[in-house]
Amino acid sequence: MLFSNLPKDNPFQIFQDYYVRAEDHGDKFAEAGCISSVDKDNQPHSRFVNFKYFFEDNLIFFSNYKSHKADNFLANDKVCINFWWPNIEVQVRIEGIISKCEEKFSDKHFQDRKPSKNVAAIVSQQSQKIESYDLLKQKYEAMKEKVENGEYTDSRPKNWGGYQIKVHFFEFWEANDDRLNYRECYEKNDESWSKFFLQS
Ligand SMILES: Cc1cc2nc3c(=O)[nH]c(=O)nc-3n(C[C@H](O)[C@H](O)[C@H](O)COP(=O)(O)O)c2cc1C
Numbered sequence: 001m002l003f004s005n006l007p008k009d010n011p012f013q014i015f016q017d018y019y020v021r022a023e024d025h026g027d028k029f030a031e032a033g034c035i036s037s038v039d040k041d042n043q044p045h046s047r048f049v050n051f052k053y054f055f056e057d058n059l060i061f062f063s064n065y066k067s068h069k070a071d072n073f074l075a076n077d078k079v080c081i082n083f084w085w086p087n088i089e090v091q092v093r094i095e096g097i098i099s100k101c102e103e104k105f106s107d108k109h110f111q112d113r114k115p116s117k118n119v120a121a122i123v124s125q126q127s128q129k130i131e132s133y134d135l136l137k138q139k140y141e142a143m144k145e146k147v148e149n150g151e152y153t154d155s156r157p158k159n160w161g162g163y164q165i166k167v168h169f170f171e172f173w174e175a176n177d178d179r180l181n182y183r184e185c186y187e188k189n190d191e192s193w194s195k196f197f198l199q200s
Pocket residue numbers: 029032045047048049050051061062063064067068069070126127
């Protein structure tokens with residue numbers, strides 16, 4: 001995850017410090033966070049995504065704009081995210097409001113990726129049913145060849161791009177051997193952040 005222009009408020013710096021510590025301690029998937037959303041029938045859904053940037057007060061990941069989660073975000077823009085970094089025994093809970101990133105931001109991220117990484121983004125109708133995994137692989141291989149031959153030179157597909165979560169809550173949780181876990185929280189009300197602790 002790349003950090004840029006983080007607000008000077010404490011919780012953002014604290015998040016960055018924990019993240020760097022998790023990576024330094026060998027947490028290989030530190031950028032993976034579980035994001036939960038709620039659909040139009042109030043059914044919650046969770047899945048992991050890779051958060052690629054923390055830009056200003058926004059956590060950012062990339063996905064398909066026609067996926068199940070995309071439908072959820074349209075129905076309800078309130079989301080929460082959970083990071084678990086086992087090597088430092090830290091959990092971070094985050095809450096915020098989700099929206100699509102600016103098109104030029106998604107364009108740049110798409111252009112900067114290795115073309116082979118973009119093949120799945122181009123070809124897969126994420127979350128839609130398909131008869132078999134083999135069929136998906138065939139679609140993938142055919143597109144991969146086109147990308148590698150230079151036959152496919154289109155820019156970012158319009159149904160793929162970034163999502164940003166404007167964060168208004170953090171809980172930093174540290175494990176304690178006797179279960180007296182440490183819980184430090186930050187909540188944004190109007191424009192200011194308040195800090196408090198929760199019992200474990
Ligand atoms: C560690 C990990 C990272 C993932 N990263 C992403 C990601 O960045 N973007 C994405 O769309 N899906 C990612 N996925 C797949 C999602 O978990 C999920 O299967 C997919 O987005 C479809 O979810 P949906 O049907 O709820 O829309 C990742 C899965 C794992 C396990």
